[in-house]
Amino acid sequence: MRHILSILLENEAGALSRVVGLFSARAYNIDSLTVATTEDSTLSRMTIVTHGSDDVVEQITKQLNKLIEVVKVIDLNESEHIEREMMLIKVRATGKDREEMKRMADIFRGRIIDVTEKTYTIELTGTSDKLNAFIEAIDRAVILETVRTGASGIGRGERVLKI
Amino acid sequence: MQRSGAEIVVRCLQEEGVEFVFGYPGGAVLEIYDAIFKQSHFKHVLVRHEQAAVHAADGYSRSSHKVGVALVTSGPGATNAVTGIATAYMDSIPMVVLSGQVSTPAIGLDAFQEVDMVGITRPCVKHNFLVKDVKDLAVTIKKAFYIAQSGRPGPVVVDIPKDVTQQLTEFDYPAEMAIRSYVPVKRGHPGQIRKAVALLKEARRPLVYIGGGAVQGNAENEVRALVDGLGLPCTNTLMGLGAYPGSGDKCLGMLGMHGTYEANMAMQYCDVLIAVGARFDDRVISIPSHFLSQPKKIIHIDVDPSSIAKRVKVDVPIVGDAKHVLHDMLDLIGQSGARPAPDGLAGWWQQIDKWRSYNSLLYKPSDELIKPQFVVQQLHKVTGGDAFVTSDVGQHQMWAAQYYGFNEPRRWINSGGLGTMGFGLPAAMGVQLANPGATVACITGEASIQMNIQELSTCKQYHIPVKIVTLNNRYLGMVRQWQEFFYGNRYSESYMDALPDFVKLAEAYGHVGMRIERPADVEPALREAFAQKERLVFMDFITDQSENVFPMVQNGKGLDQMDLPAHMSDIQQAPLENNRDYGNMC
């Protein structure tokens, strides 16, 4: 099953490689990983999307917590949460495709952020499923390039992950 | 007053009360060695290979409960140390390893003797640091000592570039250390402890399963109070030997791959299991599904939450230090008078005594060939069962664990987790230095001893009078045993041809060498060797080549499906499709 883990960790050199090293050393899966500093520059917030049985995900959480630089870990699956991912997708926009791409971007509430005679670059934000759906919805042949950030997640309501 | 980074390193070690630093110099650490030359607070022990420095620091720590310290240079010095670090990591040994690094401006430029030590050791340390600024040096070393010995202990590497050892700053050693992202749990949750006691009360076939965490956590008194107070059977893992005395009548001996029949059967057929600082690893319970096919409730006490529910799901997890958790449990037992029903326990003991009566460690004595088990038994006799015993890895290690009968914790020093051949002799050096005047024996094989035999030279230099007991079967014995069992006797590369004359070799290093070839000479030789308190004696026991370690739980089999010694050949073992009916076990 897919799990989305939120990790608060010290913003220190090497902390990221410890997390990534842990996943490869113990043969856990990383589907996506995003990380950046928070409003407190001593802390980073990381979101990892992984999949595995409940037992495996429990071990992943424990092993992450064991890393000295990890402050807190939560499995966002355990409660209501919001997740967003951003995609930049460059598509061919010539002939009848030009109108079609514009229309699809509108339907998915995407924005065209760069235009040339032959291409559009579309910015799209949403759940990873929504981004997948967009890719499914358009003709594969028009896709020139895709760049995805991987999901970021946050708990719904007043619950916060803080030090 | 401004001090150099090198002086700061030395002052930090002094502040930590370090007695011995095991190390080897080289370019990147020359500044530190110069500072060592000028001080007299701790002694530096010059080993002959960096792996041995780390094993010696490890043996020092295991036998003394202090943090071991090793110092190595960058590049090859650092990589040589890695096996030692991984060994300590697998067995949760508190240790600080200081490694030199090329100067900060040279890092990443493939400088001479540059290696990414932090990267290489990341998966086999509790934590590691690269110190880039001399101002961070003291606080980093403080953190290293704090992390190494708190929570689940482990090795910490501090990688120090040469320019950092040369730069100057004020020395200020923090008195206390707190790390916001690292807060180890000590006390167990009271609610969980209540649940554990309630479960224990319901038990009819309880068993206490004692692991290395009980030794590293200094919980021997609490373990003994629990076992003796309630009259429970107990079993020690390879790493837990001595936490409960091997000679005690409540002790069923070691369990696992080469555990006793009674310990393995009790483990399989108990109904309430109390695991203390043990981790249900593959060499202990073999296959989890078979182990759990006999219904049982499990209480698991461990300081490391990730050890709990890793291989086996448990009913009452208790995260905390073994000593504190057991102390609180004993308090509650004392107040509530909770204990397993006497009739159930009596029946269980009857069953256990039956299992015990088969004497699964019995072997066929010989007047002609020296049986390796016999040597270990005689060693016990000659040393009064009170020696520190280190070992290497192989059959001799298992025989040492099975036959020495450790009655105190921290007396049995072996590489259980990583299984590192070459550990025994350097570890024994650390043990002897931590315990001057104590009797220290290293039980080894003719193959293992050669993996760090150069340390005979270190022993000479520092007058370390350990006694080396080589069970020389002219084979990589444990490999040969597996080839016999699983590979149709095809002894591929498991034979040691062209062995050195160990007697002459020992003499060449300035020690005493002895070769013992007849069973009748075993005890006298041991007596003669141990009488030479000031000398290292290398005893080369020429043993029976064909001897195998029994019982044995083969890979893929359950604890009640052991290969048993010949005299037990008519004992009914559980069929592979496990018989769930406990009734006919009693």
Ligand SMILES: Cc1ncc(C[n+]2csc(CCOP(=O)(O)OP(=O)(O)O)c2C)c(N)n1
């Ligand atoms: C560094 C290392 N290399 C290889 C092994 C695999 N191994 C385990 S036991 C063994 C044989 C050990 O032979 P010896 O030291 O003579 O002991 P014996 O089994 O004969 O008692 C080997 C090669 C190991 N444990 N460690």
